[in-house]
Amino acid sequence: MGVGLDADTEYLRRSSIPSGGAGTLSDGGFTNFFVGVWLYRPSSGNSYGLTGDGGIIHLQAGAREMVIGFDNNFGAGTAADPNLRILFNSGGGTGADQDFTSANFLDEWVYYFILDNSTDGQIAGYIRLSDLNTAVTITRTNDNAGSQYINTLTFGNNGGSAVAMGWYAYARAVYGTGLTVTDALAYAASDVQDAGDWGFWPIADSADTGDDSGNGRDLTFNGTLSDEDSPDLGGGPAPTPTFAWIVA
Numbered sequence: 001m002g003v004g005l006d007a008d009t010e011y012l013r014r015s016s017i018p019s020g021g022a023g024t025l026s027d028g029g030f031t032n033f034f035v036g037v038w039l040y041r042p043s044s045g046n047s048y049g050l051t052g053d054g055g056i057i058h059l060q061a062g063a064r065e066m067v068i069g070f071d072n073n074f075g076a077g078t079a080a081d082p083n084l085r086i087l088f089n090s091g092g093g094t095g096a097d098q099d100f101t102s103a104n105f106l107d108e109w110v111y112y113f114i115l116d117n118s119t120d121g122q123i124a125g126y127i128r129l130s131d132l133n134t135a136v137t138i139t140r141t142n143d144n145a146g147s148q149y150i151n152t153l154t155f156g157n158n159g160g161s162a163v164a165m166g167w168y169a170y171a172r173a174v175y176g177t178g179l180t181v182t183d184a185l186a187y188a189a190s191d192v193q194d195a196g197d198w199g200f201w202p203i204a205d206s207a208d209t210g211d212d213s214g215n216g217r218d219l220t221f222n223g224t225l226s227d228e229d230s231p232d233l234g235g236g237p238a239p240t241p242t243f244a245w246i247v248a
Helices: 181-188
Strands: 002-005 011-014 033-040 055-061 064-070 084-087 109-117 121-128 134-140 152-155 166-175 199-201 220-222 226-228 244-247
Touching: 002 011, 011 166, 033 055, 033 181, 055 109, 064 109, 109 181, 121 181, 134 181, 152 166, 166 181
Parallel strands: 134 244
Antiparallel strands: 002 166, 002 226, 011 152, 011 220, 033 109, 033 166, 055 064, 055 152, 064 084, 109 121, 121 134, 166 199
16 A cells, blocks of 8 residues: 655655764765655646646755755646656755656656765666666766755655655665665565665555654654555565666
8 A cells, every 4th residue: 555645735754863873864965875765646636736846755954955856847737747857966066956858657656766875976766667677867976065964854745845746655765885776676676674774664554654664763744645556566575686777
């Protein structure tokens, strides 16, 4: 099962994450972390207003943010019009606000993720359920400021005012060094917690805010969420993937 969000005030959130020390999710400059979630965006009932500027994963540090979601360049139209984008650095920088090509997916499950490691820098991407061995990614050198930590993690919304309408399931966050696209592919294929999870939220229904990682980092749900389906991942642990990945 999963949960459905269909209003701009609805979101799934973990807040009050410390900037270093016990319970931290990233190091300074938005480094050394992974966050991912499955999303199904139905065409029925969807609209430009429930898509444009909507965030799928939103990471906030005070006034700074990172977000994978949709732009609002068209200003009007349908849910199929906005571009999937990644904003790596809200303060600017060479990697800010980049678009994925032909990646506005409707009526299918897609896994979206953001990660950082010291070798590659920052990576955002997606993995379609129809091809769990392939991640399409955008990578850039991290130029975020060292004072920027993930203090608030939000799924399904751009900070709380712009929803990315759809069904959300199997959200995961990991803190650590050396996290790569190989890890993203493994996490996407798994519907159970991993020993290294900072937080793992099955989001089985609109009452399931619990963290299955054992760390007690439950989510807060805002709004009147609906109970929906979830992707069929086989019910087991993450496999060791064989994959090809594409740099967009």
